[in-house]
Amino acid sequence: MKKYDLSDKxxxxxxxxxxxxxxxxxxxxxNIPENFKLPIIMCLHRLKHVRNGxxxxxxxxxxxxxxxxxxxxxxxxxxxxxxxANYHLHIELGHTFALSTDRLENNSRPAIDITLETAxxxxxxxxxxxxxxxxxxxxxxxxxxxxxxxGMTIIQDPSTCMIDTMPTAAKNLTExxxxxxxxxxxxxxxxLDSQYK
Amino acid sequence: xxxxxxxxxxxxxEVVKATYNYDFTNYAMSSxxxxxxxxxxxxxxxxVDALIAKVESDPKFFxxxxxxxxxxxxxxFRDPSFWRLLREDIVPNLLLxxxxxxxWHAGCSSGEEVYSMCMLLNEMGILDKSKIIATDLDKxxxxxxxxxxxxxxxxxxxxxxxxRFQGTHSIKDYYTIKGDEIQMNPELVRNVSWREHDxxxxxxxxxxDLVLCRNVMIYFNQNLQNExxxxxxxSMFKYGYLAIGSKESLIWCExxxxxxxxxxxxxxxxxxxx
Ligand SMILES: C[S@@+](CC[C@H](N)C(=O)[O-])C[C@H]1O[C@@H](n2cnc3c(N)ncnc32)[C@H](O)[C@@H]1O
Numbered sequence: 001m002k003k004y005d006l007s008d009k010x011x012x013x014x015x016x017x018x019x020x021x022x023x024x025x026x027x028x029x030x031n032i033p034e035n036f037k038l039p040i041i042m043c044l045h046r047l048k049h050v051r052n053g054x055x056x057x058x059x060x061x062x063x064x065x066x067x068x069x070x071x072x073x074x075x076x077x078x079x080x081x082x083x084x085a086n087y088h089l090h091i092e093l094g095h096t097f098a099l100s101t102d103r104l105e106n107n108s109r110p111a112i113d114i115t116l117e118t119a120x121x122x123x124x125x126x127x128x129x130x131x132x133x134x135x136x137x138x139x140x141x142x143x144x145x146x147x148x149x150x151g152m153t154i155i156q157d158p159s160t161c162m163i164d165t166m167p168t169a170a171k172n173l174t175e176x177x178x179x180x181x182x183x184x185x186x187x188x189x190x191x192l193d194s195q196y197k
Numbered sequence: 198x199x200x201x202x203x204x205x206x207x208x209x210x211e212v213v214k215a216t217y218n219y220d221f222t223n224y225a226m227s228s229x230x231x232x233x234x235x236x237x238x239x240x241x242x243x244x245v246d247a248l249i250a251k252v253e254s255d256p257k258f259f260x261x262x263x264x265x266x267x268x269x270x271x272x273x274f275r276d277p278s279f280w281r282l283l284r285e286d287i288v289p290n291l292l293l294x295x296x297x298x299x300x301w302h303a304g305c306s307s308g309e310e311v312y313s314m315c316m317l318l319n320e321m322g323i324l325d326k327s328k329i330i331a332t333d334l335d336k337x338x339x340x341x342x343x344x345x346x347x348x349x350x351x352x353x354x355x356x357x358x359x360x361r362f363q364g365t366h367s368i369k370d371y372y373t374i375k376g377d378e379i380q381m382n383p384e385l386v387r388n389v390s391w392r393e394h395d396x397x398x399x400x401x402x403x404x405x406d407l408v409l410c411r412n413v414m415i416y417f418n419q420n421l422q423n424e425x426x427x428x429x430x431x432s433m434f435k436y437g438y439l440a441i442g443s444k445e446s447l448i449w450c451e452x453x454x455x456x457x458x459x460x461x462x463x464x465x466x467x468x469x470x471x
Contacts, residue, residue, distance in 0.1 A: 049357070051276070051443065070446040071415045072225075072422070084444050090227040099415050099444050100228040101270045118227045121200075 004178065004188055008195040010126050010152070012075070013038050014119045016112035016139040017132030018045035020162050024132050024182045029062035029080065031186045036064070037196045039075050041091070043083040043115035045108050045134065051085050058082065069097040083110035091119040106138035116142020125150030128192075130185065132156045134166030144174035154178045154185065201230050201237075205245035209233070212249050217259060219334070220397050221266070223421035232266045239265065264337045268416060271306040273313045273368075274358035275411070276443050279463040281362055284317055287438055287465060291406050297326045301405040301432065303396055304413030305331040308342025308386075309355065312371070314409070315385045320365045324388065330403065332394035343391045345372075345381035352379055397421065401431045408433055412442040423450045430455055430468060439466045 017025060025044065032040075046054050058066040068084040075081070075095045083089035087099040088110050105111035116129055116139060129146040131139045133156055143153050153176050158164035160181040170176065180188060203226070210222045221229065233245070242248045252259050274280050291298050302311050311331045318324040333339050352368070359368040372379040394402070396413065408429055414422045429439060430452055439456065441464045447453045455470040 049354075051278075068444070070444055071442075072419050072449065073446070087444055088228070090225070090231075092225060092227050096419075098225045098227055100225075100268060101412050101415075102228060102232070102268045103270055114231070118231075121227070 002178075002180075002184060002187070004191055006192055006195050008197075010038060010128055010192070012119065012123050012126070013040045013128045013130065013189075014116055014142075014146075015040060015042045015130045015132065016044070016116060016134070016142065016166070017042075017156075018134030018136070018138075018163075018166060019047075021132035021134060021156070024156065024185075026058065026061045027182050028186055028189070029058060029064070029066070032063060032189050033193050034063045035078065036189070036193050037078055038192070039077060040080045041075070041083075041089070041115065041119065042066075042081065043089055043110050043112045045110075045112075045136075045138070046085055048086045048109060054085070055082050069099075071097065071099040073097050083115060085110075088114045090114060091122045093122055095122065106136055108136070108138050112139035113142040117145045120145040120149045120151060123149075123151065127151035128154065130154045130156075131167050131170050133161035133163055135163045136165060137169040139166055140169040140173045143170040143176070147174045152177050154180060154188070156185070157181045201233055201245060203230075206230060206233060209245055209249050209252070212253050213259075216253055217256075218398055219263070219395065223397075223418045223424075224416055225418050228268070228416065229266065232268070236262060236265050260336060263335050267335045267338070269306045269335065269338050271309045271412075272358060273309040273355035274362045275310070275313075276463065277358050277361035277363075279440070279443065279465075280313060280317060282460055282463050282465065283440075284321060284362075287407070287459070288317070288321060288323075291438070292323065292326075295406060297328065298323075298407060299403070299405045299434075300327060300329045301403070301408045302329065302331040303394075303408060303410040303429065305333050305339075305342060305391075306335075307338050307347075308345065308391075309347070310409060310411065311342065311389055312345070312381055312385060315389065316359075316364060316366075316368070316371060317362075319385065324385075327388055329386075329389040330392060330405075331389055332392045334393070334395045336393055339391055339393060345383060345386065346375075346378050347381070349374060349377050349379050396425050396428065401428055403432060404434050404437075405432055406434055406437045407440075408437065409440045411440060412445070415442060415445055419449060423452065426450045426452050433468045435468055435471060437468050439468065440464060441466070 066080045090098040155167035157179045456466040459465040
C-alpha cells in the first residue's frame with residue numbers, strides 16, 4: 001500500500017472531472033468513511049439544462065448526502081458539495097460559495113478551473129485538488145494554481161482513465177504530487193481522514 | 198490571468214464610485230476579481246493602476262468597462278418549470294384581485310427574460326392588462342434588449358426551453374429571421390418600458406405586483422444583498438410576488454421574515470409584511 005505525506009493541516013478537498021468520471025466519483029463517495037471530516041467540493045461537467053437528477057443519482061450511492069450549494073452558503077466540515085448545473089461555483093474568502101452565470105470557460109459551465117482557482121486562493125496550502133478522467137483541458141490551470149499556492153495535487157492515473165485528456169493536461173502544466181487509480185484515491189482519503197481527531 | 202490584490206480592487210471601486218456614482222464595492226469578490234483580470238487581459242493593461250487611470254479619464258471607456266464587468270448571460274425561459282409555475286399559479290393568483298398587473302424585471306440584461314414574460318402573458322390573453330418595467334444598470338445591454346435582435350444560433354436553446362415551458366404557440370411565431378440574426382416582433386413588448394436603473398444606488402421608483410430579480414444578486418456580497426432586498430421589498434405591494442434565481446436564497450437576509458416562501462424549488466416569495 002502506498003504511503004502518502006499527510007498531516008491534519010488540510011481544510012478542504014476539491015474534485016474535478018467530466019461526465020465520464022461519474023463511475024469513479026460514485027465509487028469514491030460510496031467508500032469514504034461515513035464521518036469523513038473535510039468538506040469535499042466537486043465540480044463535474046454535466047448537462048447544462050438538466051437541473052435535477054444528477055445530485056440525486058450521486059446521493060443514492062454516497063455515504064453522505066451530496067448537496068448543490070446555494071449562493072452565499074457557507075462551507076461546512078464534513079459535507080459533500082456539487083457545483084449546480086449551468087452555474088460556475090466560486091469559493092469566497094470567509095469560506096462561502098458564490099455562484100455566477102458568467103460565460104463558459106473551457107466550453108464548460110460549471111468550469112473546473114474556476115472552482116479550483118478560487119479554492120486555491122482561499123485555502124492556499126491547506127487544499128487538496130483531485131482531477132479525474134475527462135475529455136478536455138478544464139482543470140489544468142486550476143491544478144497549477146493549487147500547486148503554486150502550496151496545496152497538494154492528485155490526478156487519476158491517466159492509464160486508468162477512459163479519457164485521459166484532463167489529468168494529462170494537468171500533468172503537463174504543473175507538478176503532480178500523486179497519480180493514483182480510483183482505489184488508491186479512496187485509500188488516500190481514508191489515510192487522510194485518520195489524521196483528524 | 199493575473200492575480201489581483203484586493204487593495205487594488207478597492208482603489209478601483211473607490212475611483213469608480215467617486216467619478217461615476219456606480220458602487221461595485223460590495224460585489225461578490227471572487228467573480229468580480231476574475232472579471233477585472235479579464236479586462237486587464239482584454240485591453241492589455243499592465244496594472245490595475247493603468248486601468249484606474251483610463252476609467253477615470255475616459256467616460257466612453259467606462260461604458261465598455263461596465264459592459265465587461267457585468268455578467269449579461271441570459272436565456273429565454275431559463276428554468277422552464279419556473280415559467281410554468283408563473284403561468285399556472287402565480288399570474289392566475291394575481292388576476293384574482295387585480296384587473297391589471299405591474300411587473301418589474303430588475304437586472305433584465307439583454308431582455309430575453311422580458312420577451313419570455315410577454316409571450317407568456319400573450320398566450321394567457323392578458324398582455325394588455327400588464328404593465329412591465331425592465332431595468333438594468335448596463336446601458337449597452339439595455340440597447341440590445343430594446344432592439345430585440347438576437348443571434349439566430351441562440352434560438353435553438355430558447356426554443357428548447359419554450360417547448361419545455363409548453364407554450365401554446367411556436368416560438369417562431371414571435372420573430373422574423375434576418376440573416377444570422379432574428380428580430381423579435383416589437384408588438385410583443387408594446388407594454389414594456391426599458392429604463393436604466395441601478396439597484397445599488399438608484400431610487401425606489403414604483404410599486405409592483407410581481408418582481409423578477411433573477412441571477413442578479415448573486416453578484417453581490419451578503420451585505421449588499423440585504424440592502425438591495427430592502428429596496429425591492431419597498432418596491433412591492435403587500436402580497437406581491439418576488440422571484441429570484443433557482444440557486445439563490447433569501448434566508449440569510451435580515452428582511453426575509455417579511456416574505457413567505459411560495460415555492461422553494463422555483464424560488465418564489467410573497468411579501469406578507471410592510
Ligand atoms: C446574469 S444577468 C441576469 C439576467 C436575467 N435576469 C436572467 O436571470 O437570465 C445579471 C444582470 O444584472 C445587471 N446588474 C448588475 N448589477 C446591477 C445593479 N447594481 N443594478 C441593476 N442591474 C445590475 C447586469 O448588468 C446584468 O445584466
